[in-house]
Amino acid sequence: MILAAGFAVANKPIPDEHHVLRYAAWGRLRRDEDGQVIGILPQALRLRDKEPYLSVTWVEFFQGNRNGKIANAITATRASIGIKAQAKGIFALGNVAALHKTCKSQAVSAQVLHKKTASNPGHSGIYGLDKAENNLLSLLADEVFSELYP
Amino acid sequence: MTRFTSSGNFIISKQIPLGVNLTELMKNAVSPETNKLLEQAVFDSSRSSSDIGVSEATSLEDRIYQALAGAKILTSTFAMHLDDDWRCKLFSQLDSLHDPIEWEEGDKPIQKESFITFLRLWLFIRPAKRPGLGLSFNGNLIAAWTEGQNRLTIECLPNDAVQFVLSTELGKRIVRTAGDCDVDQLLACLGPYDPGRWFRRG
Numbered sequence: 403m404i405l406a407a408g409f410a411v412a413n414k415p416i417p418d419e420h421h422v423l424r425y426a427a428w429g430r431l432r433r434d435e436d437g438q439v440i441g442i443l444p445q446a447l448r449l450r451d452k453e454p455y456l457s458v459t460w461v462e463f464f465q466g467n468r469n470g471k472i473a474n475a476i477t478a479t480r481a482s483i484g485i486k487a488q489a490k491g492i493f494a495l496g497n498v499a500a501l502h503k504t505c506k507s508q509a510v511s512a513q514v515l516h517k518k519t520a521s522n523p524g525h526s527g528i529y530g531l532d533k534a535e536n537n538l539l540s541l542l543a544d545e546v547f548s549e550l551y552p
Numbered sequence: 553m554t555r556f557t558s559s560g561n562f563i564i565s566k567q568i569p570l571g572v573n574l575t576e577l578m579k580n581a582v583s584p585e586t587n588k589l590l591e592q593a594v595f596d597s598s599r600s601s602s603d604i605g606v607s608e609a610t611s612l613e614d615r616i617y618q619a620l621a622g623a624k625i626l627t628s629t630f631a632m633h634l635d636d637d638w639r640c641k642l643f644s645q646l647d648s649l650h651d652p653i654e655w656e657e658g659d660k661p662i663q664k665e666s667f668i669t670f671l672r673l674w675l676f677i678r679p680a681k682r683p684g685l686g687l688s689f690n691g692n693l694i695a696a697w698t699e700g701q702n703r704l705t706i707e708c709l710p711n712d713a714v715q716f717v718l719s720t721e722l723g724k725r726i727v728r729t730a731g732d733c734d735v736d737q738l739l740a741c742l743g744p745y746d747p748g749r750w751f752r753r754g
Contacts, residue, residue, distance in 0.1 A: 448689075
């Protein structure tokens with residue numbers, strides 16, 4: 403994996419026009435009654451106890467064309483959180499500006515910051531979701547993180 | 553009593569204490585036979601809180617296996633109210649949700665109280681259209697009905713409580729709301745949004 407130059411500054415806000423990728427585990431996927439996956443559930447974006455931010459991966463941190471960046475971001479996320487090769491969870495892509503706008507519509511001030519880790523140089527965090535109610539998490543799941551990748 | 557939060561969510565205050573006797577309203581809403589099952593479920597939910605059926609199990613696989621077995625045994629209590637096809641699909645979805653390959657660190661298997669709430673939810677709404685199921689990281693079962701933009705997601709919490717979030721097309725607008733209530737109050741909460749759009753077929 404080759405990293406793009408100039409983006410490796412920890413805790414830097416991610417530009418509005420960029421995108422972040424969230425892994426949604428198999429149990430947190432929206433399915434129809436036949437089991438077909440059609441999205442992610444709001445619970446895929448809910449913070450666990452004592453989790454200060456929602457972990458995501460900054461797509462434009464990586465090099466390549468759009469698909470290449472997404473593929474590299476998926477590879478880095480898989481490696482960093484130890485997702486098994488056979489796992490059927492999905493990656494949901496969201497635009498940073500849309501995320502800010504949606505949070506603001508529900509009176510939540512969110513920040514998306516680059517938080518590079520040793521195992522995932524594109525690792526980032528969405529701050530402010532500790533104040534998010536289910537309505538906001540549902541909006542984010544349905545309208546922001548709506549582009550899905552296996 | 554219903555109150556709205558600043559974001560438009562509404563919360564119905566609990567009219568019955570958690571995990572105790574059924575209200576007269578509930579008793580009148582279902583048959584005597586179903587009442588017996590509901591009362592048994594309340595009795596079961598009043599026992600100690602844990603993963604379903606989990607006792608001394610320590611490994612992830614053991615805890616998952618015991619939780620799943622416990623859920624299936626609980627389901628058998630309600631067998632007469634679940635047709636065979638749905639029971640098979642329910643078990644299949646539960647198995648799939650508990651695949652160890654899919655497990656994330658810190659995830660809990662299905663919790664007994666959540667599953668009892670789900671079974672009681674089923675008895676109350678008896679939907680013709682079945683939900684897709686999910687599982688929160690703390691072991692609460694999630695039932696989701698999706699028809700295009702018309703989406704209803706219900707998380708089954710312990711002691712008869714549910715959290716719901718919905719989006720629905722009303723005219724040219726998509727209306728969204730969320731709330732907390734007890735199982736027996738859910739249909740009243742969903743009433744203004746024509747809940748049949750999620751539960752009916754066709």
